[in-house]
Amino acid sequence: MGSRLPPMLKDAGLTAFVAAALGIFVVGFRTVDQGRGLTFDYHLVDLAVAVVTIFFGRLGLSLAADGLRWPAMTLGAVMIAVGASPLQLPSGFLHWFVALGGVLLVIRGAWPWANDAMTAAARAPSGVTLSRAGAKWSGWLLLAGAVAMPFTPFADQKTMDLGVLILTYVMLGWGLNIVVGLAGLLDLGYVAFYAVGAYSYALLSTQHGLGFWVVLPLAGMMAALFGIVLGFPVLRLRGDYLAIVTLGFGEIIRLVILNWFDLTNGPAGIGSIPGPTLFGAVFAETAPAGKQTVSEMLGIPFNGIHRLIFLYYIILLLALITNLFTQRMRRLPVGRAWEALREDETACRALGINPTNTKLTAFAVGAMFAGFAGSFFAAKQRFISPESFVFIESAIILAIVVLGGMGSQIGVVLAAVLLIGLPEWFRDLGNYRMLAFGLAMVLIMVFRPRGLIAHREPSLRLHPVRPAGGG
């Protein structure tokens, strides 16, 4: 160990030096306007703390890479302790910086054990079969949990709201999964179809008095139509080119909504959108003229949470329809052609498959589900404006699909819970929750580069799977 330490120290010193050289102008000096011209404000202590943290962080990583897990983890623990201590560091950010560095070190130190455990589990006899059966069971368990959720004691306002939000993203993720995961078309403007669905419902309900259940299919068709109109000219592009054009299309839709004042009310948005009804009854304390409230119809006292529970079940149902539809499509020729297109477009053409039509169906179907989700969103929020349909939404949905494991349905659920649920739960962290979001993404990319669930289940089998325990 004695001989291995000097090079590590040298390496850590070099890293700290580079960090100091880069950081001195960014962190070390700040110009302040004092009324009589600019003067420098020195933050050299900040810089020093950061450089020292980087030095020990790098040292810890080298130790862990060298197999010295315990020293690395001890170093990490010390850093967490320093970060969490009441010690007066110059800024709150530095506390987080030091503590997060420590957390990373501990994870890095403990990783080989977790990794060994996972490989051992995978190598265990009939491990493959077990994991397949496990995936199936965990899906049913998740579903049962989701159905029972509103009746559990946790089901307060906040949790139900979060449940609705997560399920919305699960549905959007499943919809985009058709386009990106199955057909392999990188769509960076998916939120545009979400917007089309939302505005379809908002306009048809507020201006023509149509109800949610009538507009829902119309909104889906409208979004699918937009998908076809956009897809027709651009789907002959491949890869990066397609991504750029869809990105542009997403922005165009948003800008049109923003500027077409007569139709969409521009940046002011559309308000007082009616919510979904249950057999014609509305969810409200007092019913508008000629209507009945749900509490009157069922003879139960009014409670604001009933509306949330109802919304929760609607989005759960919509998401499940999306999932079932996708699962079925995968087993049909068109679904197999989507996957084949993702694998090799040239080979598809040689087999007589029309690539444009096949891509167009994937695009339209994906857009249709975004349209459904959009009209649900409008009915839930009761107010929509272009701000809800910015690029970051597309990026988050795409992140859910990619991090979940392209084409994996259950992976999308896990990624949605992780990427939507965690930042909401950690809302108390304030601005740092985006940092946690980024950290979660980086960790998934480092440790599960092919997504959380990378296993692909064949759409049909010739030989039945050997039962678990048979080997």
Next chain:
Amino acid sequence: MNAPQSPPLIDVEHLTMRFGGLLAVDDVSFAARPREITAIIGPNGAGKTTVFNCITGFYKPTVGRLTLRGGDRDYLLERMLGHEVGQRAKVARTFQNIRLFPAMTVLENLMVAQHNKLMRASGWSVFGLLGLGSYRKAEEAGVELARDWLERIELLDDADRPAGELPYGAQRRLEIARAMCTEPRLLCLDEPAAGLNPRESAQLNQLLVSIRDRDGVGMLLIEHDMSVVMNISDHIVVLDYGRKIAEGSPAEVQDDPAVIRAYLGTDDEAIDG
């Protein structure tokens, strides 16, 4: 060999393909008969693959006519869109560098090949989504066809493995089976023996002969492996620098001085093997 008067399966007339200043194929004409293996040989860069790409709809020829004789009508391949050549005219092909769908299973690869047939049977997905019996029957028939082919290429046990995991020789055979699952009139094989060992190469010969004799499919074959070409071809077309320099039976081509000069050179061993 068939009687010489039987009408050709495909007529290639004055095929010319120009890429900017490069004349890749220069006024090539030949015909391939049904139930025959027609080999296209020539040194590297002679334009063989370009001819294939024109026939299979990947390139639009600069000049020339490509007539495929179907059962009841003729198809002018140079006027069809890329995928229509496979869909309507029923010309299937394999690629020099194997192009399977690696993440999909062997069976799925063969099912994708039956796309157009199954698409019709699934009522463009509507019946299939509803789970109607007619589609299920069509799918079962499709699986049966795939199973037959898997038996013929000896991959039945690997049916549920991802195609990308197969050994190289098996991938070559699978690509041929996949092309055959489109139930083609004409099968174009681009160097199917490339990278195979002598045993696999002999297996391939058997497979191609059985496709010709049992399935009655006409084949165009690009190949450098002379043990394949000379053993199983009925007819050989020799290209050099984009032009046809000879045509005839294997024996005729072997003795053609132009071929020996341009292609075989002094190395006679290659043709004897």
